[in-house]
Amino acid sequence: MSSENTNVSKPLYRDINADDDDPEVMELESYCVNCEQNGKTRLFLTKIPFFKEVVVSSFTCDNCGLHNTGLQPGGKIQEKGVKYVCKINDAKDLNRQIVQTDNATVLIPKLEFEVPPNKGTLTTVEGVIQAAIDGLSHDQPVRKIQNPEVATQIDTFIEKLNALKELKEPFEIILDDPSGNSFMENPYPLHI
Template identity: 65%
Template sequence: MSSTSEQPKSLFRDINADDEDPEVTEIESLCLRCHDQGTTRLFLTKIPFFREVIVSSFSCDHCGHHDSELQPAGRIQEKGVQYSVTIKNSKDLDRQFVQTNSASVSIPELEFESPPNKGVLTTVEGIIDRAVDGLNQDQVLRRIQHPEVAEQIDNFIKKLQDLKSCSTPFHIILDDPSGNSFIENPYPFFICNESLGIQESEEVDKEEKFNAKDEVVQFPSNCPGYIPHFKEVVLMASTCDACGLRDSEVKGGAGMEPKGRKITLKITDPSDLTRDVLKSDMCCVMIPELDFSTEMSSMPGKFTTLEGLLDDIISQLEKTNPFMIGDSTQDDKVSKIKQFCEKLKKIKLGEELDVHICLDDPTGNSYLQNVYAPDEDPNMTIEDYTRTKEQDDELGISDMKTENYESSE
């Protein structure tokens, strides 16, 4: 007995012209035309980027009858599928075409639709030839009995055959409620590769790209709900179709931290303004050089950059400050606020450096990007501190009871 065991062959084989053993099963079958014995051949194969199918072919040596059919090897899918492909050249005519017995084919430009028929494995050109063959049936008899109808059909057959010249682009639509039909995409990796910058778009004409409804392209990307070297967060965005208002907010995904956190960054270069910032709604923003500080809950939580955070502060001072608009306007205060906003704008533009931005968050849910991570940032300090009683009161922690809160009778 041999010590090495051969790897078992798969039941469903790839279509390969070099395969010397294609695993075709032959079965004697009754010919429905002459009622003599014919032969049915079964071939179990895989359609690339699709699924397994069973191709069957019947032939009768007695009367010369031939027939073929394709059946999906799997179950009916949960959803139907509709493919719409623009045919522009001979390559498109060579696209592999899988039509099950529940699928219909239509060509909108000719107002032509072929109802569900026998399943078939062919090409787009083969589908056109199949439609021509179907229309040509009984044309000899029809030319004698109904010459006008026969002439109209001949004209339509010519239009179908002219499609194969591809002189004018046309669409072919495959609609299958069973979800088991398929039109080949000759560029299966093109869309994903181009998105990742691997393949230049000039290599393939963009107009020739596969256009199938419900096509899904998957590729790995960073999760928008996770901030590296920090924690999970919840990003929320709301829009109003009535007034056009848009708003966004961010919340920590892990609750309140046991200690507060104070993050201080010294801005030494304009590139520091591009650092990511997660500011919770309870975080105070301070600029010691300007004697500036916001209060807790004065600004909503936001995930932005340092530049964006300064923009929000400037916008709040200039547009929503009651001293800047309406009857509450006071010239002296307006002048001071404008001067202060000018200083903030200079910091935002990188014209004034060596200033400190401080995020003081008693909930510990704010974050400032460390561009040197995982190493320490020489210009940033992080201090975790115990909250004061006043902070606990303001956060409502003092009134929380998390132990023995169920009354016993």
């Protein structure tokens, strides 16, 4: 009597693939720091093309509604930092993927705008700009009542951010990470 092993070993970190029917998301019961009940953490180990392995995490608590996501490098801290400087000229540039680790700073020199290190995230150039718009817009109704001058200045700045998204003129974006674990996609990876 012979037994055949039909289990195929899959790599720990798998390539991101929209057609993957079995992405192997690990689900763990986790402690919720908000309500002190149990929630669920989902972990997804994946490879970002032309970059490296990352761990994407998501926590949700059905008891209190807390939800957060994160992105961490799947490997070690690199020996050298990285600094990506990119000229944004067209829609393809706006759609460049950005892996921003919790050590990275994003700068848009044209507006003297800086996104300080924060929790790790996987986004796009447009996503960075939209997150800034959303963050600045969040308390605007209250701010317009309490401090109208500051609210007007913020509205003006939001207009400038929207102009970047609309590509009214080219601009430069910088991703600076002393840990070396952040990444900005090249939409033309085979052309150097």
